[in-house]
Amino acid sequence: MIHTCTLEIRCDTVVDTSKLENEAVIPYVPANGVILATTEVEYTPGENVFEVLKRVTRDQGIQMEFRDDPLYSGAYIEGINYLYEFDGGTLSGWMYKVNGQFPNYGCSQYFVEDGDEIVWMYTCDLGRDVGDNSTW
């Protein structure tokens, strides 16, 4: 049986490139804010969000950098498509939501289920500007 989920990567919050501190990234920010449009991907059961992201970005030729961080019990995404954490200020970084909700734990801990819609978003405000009001 084939298991599928969808993956999308967006950076709408930095389309207005004046927020970026690192000027060299500006040519690599897509004008519409879409780094990867919603794509349906196959996954094998037992894979987590991080493994899906790593595979898809490698296949599509999108740069992605991660590190192993015990604070997140696994992988922590530092940058996608040359857009790194802290490039948009001290509160900026990458967050992911599944089926419209931010799990707020490390992406190696979320195991993908059939039909999940995974969206990776770049935030400049610890999640507040992309709709994550869970912690505040």
Added chain:
Amino acid sequence: MVTDAYSVREGLGEAAAFYRSHPLLNFSYFAIVIGVTMFAMHPVFLLSSFFMAWCYSILLRGIKAIRFNCLVLIPAILLMTLFNTLNVHNGVTVLFYLNDNRITLEAIIYGLASAIMLTSVIIWFSCFSVIVTADKFIYLFGRAAPVLALTLSMIMRYIPLLQHRFREVAAAQRCMGRGLKGSSWIKRIRQFGKEVSILIAWSLEASIESADSMEARGYGLRGRSSFHLFRFAGGEKVLLAAILLLGGAVVAACAAGSMSIYYYPAILLPRFTVLQWISLAAYLGLMSIPMVLDMRGIHEWKLSHAAM
């Protein structure tokens, strides 16, 4: 350039004209140059500091400075380039993939740049250690921070002292027939350990005596004066003003971002405008002040010798 006073092999050392300048000049020069070197990552400024550091270290310390500099440069390049390339995967130009991670050209170049920056700083520090001696340090900081000045001067004294003592210990052990050469591996390691423990015991006892004697003489008390002959000679006030002015210009240019460069994702150099040329000229001028002084000192020495 071989004269009686200056041999290329040994370098100028403490015969340098800059050595005889007022400590304030020495310290402010090195503080500004080393400080700016750490922050100016633009290749032109980086390489000019690197080049000047090499020149000055060879002038002061002679041919053996080349060996020291290379001993610092080569491991720095290898380690930092390797470390940066394997840990940072940012960068547009992908050379190859290693275990899902990108090895990029920008990471290699940044590693090289950091290595050159680190080496320049270390070479400048080696020149600093020739020019700014312990008594100059105590003179500069004795009033404001006596304990700090004392600690730093003791550190500067202890490293060559420990080397000298270790050589004595090793020589004594050799005379007693317990030399390091010739025995098996295990025996040599044990003998080395024994020599290190002798060195430590000797140094600890000596430092206790030293501490008692220094306390008895009032070291570390605020306001303790030390004898010094540091006076501002004729043109030195002008020279100090020149150092501070040029230094200030360079620091201001650095703060304004004219020496910055972006390495990731692609290498972005700011356009080289008139401002950059001016700051480069100021930077080169600042760094060459001691070398000009020392060359003039050598020239005057040769003239005075010829007149005899």
